[in-house]
Structure formats: structure tokens, C-alpha cells
Amino acid sequence: xxxxxxxxxxxxxxxxxxxxxxxxxxxxxxxxxxxxxxxxxxxxxxxxxxxxxxxxxxxxxxxxxxxxxxxxxxxxxxxxxxxxxxxxxxxxxxxxxxxxxxxxxxxxxxxxxxxxxxxxxxxxxxxxxxxxxxxxxxxxxxxxxxxxxxxxxxxxxxxxxxxxxxxxxxxxxxxxxxxxxxxxxxxxxxxxxxxxxxxxxxxxxxxxxxxxxxxxxxxxxxxxxxxxxxxxxxxxxxxxxxxxxxxxxxxxxxxxxxxxxxxxxxx
Numbered sequence: 001x002x003x004x005x006x007x008x009x010x011x012x013x014x015x016x017x018x019x020x021x022x023x024x025x026x027x028x029x030x031x032x033x034x035x036x037x038x039x040x041x042x043x044x045x046x047x048x049x050x051x052x053x054x055x056x057x058x059x060x061x062x063x064x065x066x067x068x069x070x071x072x073x074x075x076x077x078x079x080x081x082x083x084x085x086x087x088x089x090x091x092x093x094x095x096x097x098x099x100x101x102x103x104x105x106x107x108x109x110x111x112x113x114x115x116x117x118x119x120x121x122x123x124x125x126x127x128x129x130x131x132x133x134x135x136x137x138x139x140x141x142x143x144x145x146x147x148x149x150x151x152x153x154x155x156x157x158x159x160x161x162x163x164x165x166x167x168x169x170x171x172x173x174x175x176x177x178x179x180x181x182x183x184x185x186x187x188x189x190x191x192x193x194x195x196x197x198x199x200x201x202x203x204x205x206x207x208x209x210x211x212x213x214x215x216x217x218x219x220x221x222x223x224x225x226x227x228x229x230x231x232x233x234x235x236x237x238x239x240x241x242x243x244x245x246x247x248x249x250x251x252x253x254x255x256x257x258x259x260x261x262x263x264x265x266x267x
Contacts, residue, residue: 002062002086002144008076009067010038010050012115013090017067018046019125023146030058033163038120054079055243063088063144065109070094077102086137092164095157096131107132107141111149111158114171123148129155130162180240 005026007014010033018028023067031050033039043050051057057064059082066076073089080087080102086098088107099106108131113121130146130152132138138154145152162174178199182192205214218226234241240263 001247002140003027003064004022004029004061005063006032006058007042007065007067008032008057009065010035010042011067011069012117013111014065014067015042015117016113016115016121016123017065017090017111018042020148022046026144026147029061032057052074055081057081062086063141065090073098080104088132088141092167093161095161096133097157100133105133105137107137108157108160109141109145110155111165112167124150127151127153129153129160131156131160153207180243184237184240212245212254215251215255217251218253219248222252222256 003026005021006029007018007164010031014031014033018031021028028046028048030048031039031046032054033042033050036052039052049058054076064080064082064085064087066073066087070091070093073091073094077087077099082187082257083103084105086105086107087102088109088110089099091110092112096106096108108129109236110129110131111123112127112129115121126149127149128149129137130141130145130241131154132141142152142154176190178195180266181195185192185194202214208214218230218246231241232246234244
């Protein structure tokens with residue numbers, strides 16, 4: 001059983017994960033971050049020691065969680081001093097093999113969620129994906145994950161990367177579209193809040209019907225007159241126009257192909 005944990009990182013993931021671990025009765029021995037303000041800020045919140053020097057990481061933790069940017073993972077590993085320690089990174093797209101060149105027990109502990117330091121989340125509803133080099137460590141980490149969440153899965157590095165890509169479409173790209181919509185409305189002095197009921201209902205319909213069946217709008221109807229009018233209105237913002245046309249064509253293609261598939265199945 002994992003009881004004592006050191007968190008390497010003090011950003012969005014580390015902040016929310018540390019709170020969840022404490023709520024599950026785990027002890028956070030130490031926080032590490034290169035930035036003094038980040039390290040001290042998180043350590044103060046969860047009442048534990050911190051360091052900004054990798055050589056001062058404490059020995060004896062049951063688990064070391066590396067919750068830093070993908071580019072910084074190897075930098076952390078080069079200074080890691082404890083042989084045969086259980087070490088898990090939290091990245092969606094970094095292969096577990098990045099840990100193989102070091103004398104430790106490699107693992108991955110990936111929470112599928114968007115995190116912010118100042119917005120608390122309910123970990124019980126967050127999917128957690130586990131990967132480990134050996135079966136016993138996989139079992140141990142699965143036990144830890146189940147103490148945090150009701151949705152625990154095993155995924156290898158390739159599966160996890162595909163999940164991460166899908167998450168980028170569903171979250172990061174969607175949020176960028178919200179930003180573009182907000183910019184369009186601002187130009188005409190319209191408040192973005194008018195879209196919130198629509199956004200909430202869209203998510204509700206996706207949960208009820210699935211994304212494909214929840215699709216509405218002129219593209220799914222192949223309403224070329226409306227699509228042309230919209231595209232012309234966006235001519236002054238060329239990048240927006242390109243995105244609008246590309247996404248509309250993607251919707252048309254997917255739904256046309258689906259209709260043809262069902263037509264052929266009935267023949």
C-alpha cells in the first residue's frame with residue numbers, strides 16, 4: 001500500500017492531485033518545484049515541506065510522482081538519486097520508456113482531466129490510467145488510483161497517447177472555439193454569456209445521445225446557402241473563415257458518409 005508520497009511539480013496537476021491524495025488519507029512528504037513561489041505556495045496549502053533543489057528530495061517515499069511538463073521530465077530524472085524507487089509521471093503523451101534508462105521502477109499515473117490551481121475538482125469522477133513496468137507495481141498503483149477515483153483503467157503508452165489526442169479535440173480545441181466565438185461577439189459588443197445555455201445543453205445532449213447524434217446546424221443539414229452566407233460574413237477574419245469552412249466540410253463529409261453507409265446496409 002502506498003502511504004507516503006513526494007510530488008515533483010507544483011503546477012495545476014500537482015495542486016489538484018495533492019489535495020485528492022490528502023483527502024484519501026495519504027501523506028505528502030514533500031513538494032519540489034524549480035520555482036520558489038510555486039513550491040512554497042502548494043506546500044503551504046497542504047502543510048508539508050518543500051524544496052527547490054532536486055538533491056534535497058527526501059528518501060523513503062512509497063511513490064514519487066513527477067507532475068511537470070513533458071519537456072521537463074527527463075531533466076528531473078537526470079538528477080534523481082534513489083535506486084529502485086517507484087516513480088510515476090502523469091503525462092498523457094510521454095512514453096513510459098522515458099523512465100527505463102534509470103535505476104527505478106517506472107510507472108505512469110495519468111488523470112484525464114483539465115486542471116487549474118484555483119478550481120477544485122471531484123477526483124472520484126476523473127478517469128485515471130495506470131501503466132507500470134512490472135505487475136506488482138501496477139497492482140499497487142491501481143489500488144492507489146481506486147482510493148481516489150471510481151474510474152480506473154489500465155492503458156499502455158500508445159493507448160494513452162490516443163486518449164490524450166482525443167482529449168485535446170474534446171477539451172483544448174473546443175475551448176479554443178469558445179475563445180473564437182467570444183472574440184466574434186466582442187466585435188459586436190455582445191456578451192459571451194449568451195452562449196452558456198447553448199454550451200451546457202450541447203454537453204447534456206452529448207451525454208444523452210452521443211456526439212454524432214447530437215450534431216445540429218447548417219453543415220449537418222448540408223444547407224449550402226447558409227454556409228455560404230456565414231463564410232462571406234467571415235471574409236474580414238480570414239483565419240476564422242478557414243476554420244469555419246474546414247470544420248463545416250468535415251461535418252458534411254462525416255454525416256454524408258454515414259447516411260451512405262446506412263443506405264447500403266439496407267440494400
